[in-house]
Amino acid sequence: MEYVIEMLNIRKEFGNFVANDNITLQLEKGEIHALLGENGAGKSTLMNVLFGLYQPEGGEIRVRGKKVDISNPNVANDLGIGMVHQHFMLVENFSVTENIILGSEPTKMGVTNKKDAAQKVAKLSEQYGLNVDPYAIIEDISVGMQQRVEILKTLYRGAEILIFDEPTASLTPQEITELIQIMKRLIAEGKSIILITHKLKEIMDVSDRVTVIRKGQGIGTVTTAETNPNELAALMVGRQVTFKTEKGPAHPTEETLTVQDLVVEDYRGIAKVKNLNLTVRKGEIVGIAGIDGNGQSELIEAITGLRKVKSGKVLIHGKDVTGMKPRKVTESGVGHIPQDRHKHGLVLDFPIGHNIALQTYYTAPISKSEIMDYNKITEKAQQIIKDFDVRTQGPHEPARALSGGNQQKAIIGREVDRNPDLLIAALPTRGLDVGAIEFIHSRLIEQRDNGKAVLLISFELDEVMNVSDRIAVIHDGEIVDVVIPEETTEQQLGLLMAGHADKDKKGGKHRVE
Amino acid sequence: MSNRATNLLVPIVSVVLGLIVGAIIMLVSGYSPIEGYAALWNGIFGDLYTIGETLRQITPYLLAGLAVAFAFRSGLFNIGVEGQLIVGWFAAAYVGVAVELPKIIHLPLAILAAAVAGALWGFVPGLLKAKFRVHEVIVTIMMNYIALHVTNALIRTVSDGGDRTERIFASASLRSEFLENLTEFSRLHLGLLLALIMVAVMWFILEKTTLGFELKAVGFNQHASEYAGMNVNKNIIMAMVISGAFAGLAGAMEALGTFEYVSSKGGFTGIGFDGIAVALLGMNTPLGVVFGATLFGSLKYGALNMPNAAGIPIEIVEIVIAVIIFFVASGYIIRLLLLRAAGKKKEAK
Numbered sequence: 001m002e003y004v005i006e007m008l009n010i011r012k013e014f015g016n017f018v019a020n021d022n023i024t025l026q027l028e029k030g031e032i033h034a035l036l037g038e039n040g041a042g043k044s045t046l047m048n049v050l051f052g053l054y055q056p057e058g059g060e061i062r063v064r065g066k067k068v069d070i071s072n073p074n075v076a077n078d079l080g081i082g083m084v085h086q087h088f089m090l091v092e093n094f095s096v097t098e099n100i101i102l103g104s105e106p107t108k109m110g111v112t113n114k115k116d117a118a119q120k121v122a123k124l125s126e127q128y129g130l131n132v133d134p135y136a137i138i139e140d141i142s143v144g145m146q147q148r149v150e151i152l153k154t155l156y157r158g159a160e161i162l163i164f165d166e167p168t169a170s171l172t173p174q175e176i177t178e179l180i181q182i183m184k185r186l187i188a189e190g191k192s193i194i195l196i197t198h199k200l201k202e203i204m205d206v207s208d209r210v211t212v213i214r215k216g217q218g219i220g221t222v223t224t225a226e227t228n229p230n231e232l233a234a235l236m237v238g239r240q241v242t243f244k245t246e247k248g249p250a251h252p253t254e255e256t257l258t259v260q261d262l263v264v265e266d267y268r269g270i271a272k273v274k275n276l277n278l279t280v281r282k283g284e285i286v287g288i289a290g291i292d293g294n295g296q297s298e299l300i301e302a303i304t305g306l307r308k309v310k311s312g313k314v315l316i317h318g319k320d321v322t323g324m325k326p327r328k329v330t331e332s333g334v335g336h337i338p339q340d341r342h343k344h345g346l347v348l349d350f351p352i353g354h355n356i357a358l359q360t361y362y363t364a365p366i367s368k369s370e371i372m373d374y375n376k377i378t379e380k381a382q383q384i385i386k387d388f389d390v391r392t393q394g395p396h397e398p399a400r401a402l403s404g405g406n407q408q409k410a411i412i413g414r415e416v417d418r419n420p421d422l423l424i425a426a427l428p429t430r431g432l433d434v435g436a437i438e439f440i441h442s443r444l445i446e447q448r449d450n451g452k453a454v455l456l457i458s459f460e461l462d463e464v465m466n467v468s469d470r471i472a473v474i475h476d477g478e479i480v481d482v483v484i485p486e487e488t489t490e491q492q493l494g495l496l497m498a499g500h501a502d503k504d505k506k507g508g509k510h511r512v513e
Numbered sequence: 514m515s516n517r518a519t520n521l522l523v524p525i526v527s528v529v530l531g532l533i534v535g536a537i538i539m540l541v542s543g544y545s546p547i548e549g550y551a552a553l554w555n556g557i558f559g560d561l562y563t564i565g566e567t568l569r570q571i572t573p574y575l576l577a578g579l580a581v582a583f584a585f586r587s588g589l590f591n592i593g594v595e596g597q598l599i600v601g602w603f604a605a606a607y608v609g610v611a612v613e614l615p616k617i618i619h620l621p622l623a624i625l626a627a628a629v630a631g632a633l634w635g636f637v638p639g640l641l642k643a644k645f646r647v648h649e650v651i652v653t654i655m656m657n658y659i660a661l662h663v664t665n666a667l668i669r670t671v672s673d674g675g676d677r678t679e680r681i682f683a684s685a686s687l688r689s690e691f692l693e694n695l696t697e698f699s700r701l702h703l704g705l706l707l708a709l710i711m712v713a714v715m716w717f718i719l720e721k722t723t724l725g726f727e728l729k730a731v732g733f734n735q736h737a738s739e740y741a742g743m744n745v746n747k748n749i750i751m752a753m754v755i756s757g758a759f760a761g762l763a764g765a766m767e768a769l770g771t772f773e774y775v776s777s778k779g780g781f782t783g784i785g786f787d788g789i790a791v792a793l794l795g796m797n798t799p800l801g802v803v804f805g806a807t808l809f810g811s812l813k814y815g816a817l818n819m820p821n822a823a824g825i826p827i828e829i830v831e832i833v834i835a836v837i838i839f840f841v842a843s844g845y846i847i848r849l850l851l852l853r854a855a856g857k858k859k860e861a862k
Contacts (some may be wrong), residue, residue: 304740306739306740325742325744326739326740326742327742327743328742330742336740338740339820343734343737344736344737344739344740345737345740346734346737347734347738349733349734350729354730358737358741359741359742360727370722370723371721371723372721372723374720400619456532
């Protein structure tokens with residue numbers, strides 16, 4: 001078999017730290033080759049070596065059998081290597097075409113020639129079934145579409161080998177399905193793909209072979225058809241991983257959270273949550289299943305006081321907290337793991353220790369009569385870092401420097417440590433690897449077993465199915481049904497999420513319609 | 514090269530480079546850089562009198578720098594320090610002439626009046642930002658003009674059509690016989706002490722209080738601050754009020770120390786705007802502001818000696834001073850060049 005890219009025994013050091021140690025990756029022409037590893041295992045470093053951003057200390061790179069020295073990204077471009085970045089590199093208020101030609105604008109008599117470029121973009125878009133309008137403005141199009149613009153960008157520059165860096169991290173399930181179609185189409189047209197990911201399901205669905213790395217070490221390459229998710233997870237983490245989260249039966253008692261006929265509007269005055277009713281009892285985990293954008297964010301923000309309630313009530317332990325300030329809600333016994341950890345969860349420029357104190361900085365023992373004791377913050381942070389296995393150099397390291405999984409563990413530590421009666425966890429495992437997901441799920445279940453109420457919001461069906469004791473399906477701002485995970489299937493849930501509720505059942509279940 | 518060595522080397526190299534380029538400018542214009550720099554040196558450190566005057570010049574820069582830096586740390590760009598300084602200057606002078614009280618009451622009252630006036634001038638843009646999301650830069654720029662012309666009108670009213678107020682009563686003055694005797698009768702006054710106390714106050718607020726923790730959090734990320742239950746609007750207003758109070762105190766330095774009166778102005782004093790550079794030079798930290806204000810105040814005052822002692826026209830002097838400050842502000846570039854030079858040396862080995 002012909003290899004288009006061979007990275008042989010690559011070694012990359014940063015000072016005393018070995019980021020890549022003896023890693024070999026061979027990409028066959030026309031295959032989708034997955035690169036699997038935990039957060040921080042060295043996947044990005046390896047790809048940055050291939051893309052010419054880092055120079056390796058050892059090993060060699062061959063492209064189409066010829067030894068090459070990729071000294072900078074321009075060399076990689078000329079060799080036909082293109083990268084689709086996880087965080088898109090797009091100018092928001094430029095059109096698709098403008099973004100694609102950015103940096104190598106074609107000119108006609110000294111004036112940028114956007115028309116010809118747009119035609120070329122349209123042609124490429126059609127050839128690969130990308131369905132992108134070359135004149136659309138980036139900020140007006142969906143995240144999935146933006147990603148296709150990134151793909152087009154590499155194709156426009158003549159890439160034969162495409163590197164996808166965690167491409168599904170910010171996509172909806174629908175968009176993921178489309179992306180997989182596109183990747184298969186690219187292969188059919190003769191391209192080769194390296195897929196960087198830690199999601200096993202995607203690898204099983206789409207890849208031909210998998211190269212696994214763990215803590216900077218090359219573990220080996222396996223053929224997808226001859227392996228299974230359990231084996232891959234074990235290779236990646238270095239131990240057996242349980243997928244079916246272990247948990248005993250729930251023993252729910254009285255109601256902790258009661259939401260009655262809640263209506264919440266967005267800034268345009270359009271109702272996003274419509275007469276929603278929901279209860280979460282002590283000692284149970286209620287999962288909210290739904291497709292992104294069906295009112296989940298608005299529901300959580302309304303409960304936690306971050307968004308105005310139009311009508312209806314939110315009760316905690318029977319106490320009305322509707323319209324209260326976020327701090328009052330928090331003090332009523334609510335912990336909140338926010339959906340967007342960078343926007344709401346953390347002050348990225350603060351040390352991680354300050355972030356751990358973000359909800360308690362104004363209370364004893366951290367502060368007394370408005371005077372802070374930063375030593376107490378450090379003590380508290382060290383305890384949470386230890387208890388929640390946050391991998392960091394210490395409380396003084398800026399939050400920005402931590403990996404996503406460790407940032408999330410710090411947030412969960414902060415919220416769980418306050419021992420709230422109601423814990424709201426919004427997409428708590430988004431973008432994390434299996435090891436971190438397992439840890440977070442077991443923490444949520446531990447809270448439940450300690451007699452606390454947990455409200456879990458997730459877009460991942462297996463997460464909702466595995467962790468919840470009851471599942472409330474949300475569609476278009478309403479809870480369309482409440483089901484028990486053991487008595488339902490992913491297909492049924494999927495139908496409910498898409499709005500195909502069982503009409504006969506619906507009438508009886510809802511108090512207000 | 515170790516980090517500490519770089520940190521130490523960067524400002525030194527910056528200043529030296531600035532001096533070299535300044536020297537070239539003087540040479541090209543046909544003046545002796547040696548004479549020029551000797552005049553600058555003597556203008557700053559020449560004798561006890563000039564040292565006293567230099568310190569006096571540094572005082573309002575300290576407070577203006579603190580005002581800008583404090584707002585910056587809370588994520589706000591207070592361009593209005595100039596206007597807040599002007600109203601502070603007027604308020605202190607007015608209290609200084611309007612009543613005569615025992616010094617122990619009169620002086621604090623006049624200082625307080627300046628702080629309150631500045632705080633009020635900061636409160637307006639703070640409120641507009643908090644309630645209506647009006648950008649503080651626009652409002653503070655406009656508030657500068659309002660301050661300038663309103664105080665000019667008030668000065669005319671207070672002085673019955675004149676263009677300056679009476680001299681303030683001695684009971685409201687910051688002047689100190691001890692400091693004057695120490696510095697051969699310079700105008701160095703007790704305000705320097707007050708300014709240094711305010712440096713400590715800013716440090717205390719930011720690093721020791723819950724308010725400081727909130728202000729910094731809001732400055733970095735308003736969404737996360739709101740999520741954590743902080744009152745973002747209250748913090749925005751507080752930041753502008755405290756910043757304005759610092760700026761008002763800078764005005765008090767002029768009203769109660771340097772001039773002991775207030776006169777109507779044809780234009781801005783420039784201290785408030787220089788405060789932006791002082792704060793940025795000092796990386797918006799209290800100690801950094803001390804460094805920035807010292808550099809600014811010394812160069813500004815010392816430069817006055819260059820036309821007299823070395824015969825260099827004031828225009829050239831201003832260019833030379835600007836070049837030196839420019840190089841100090843370009844510390845980042847210098848750091849980059851130093852690191853690159855160090856890297857090359859390592860490769861050569």
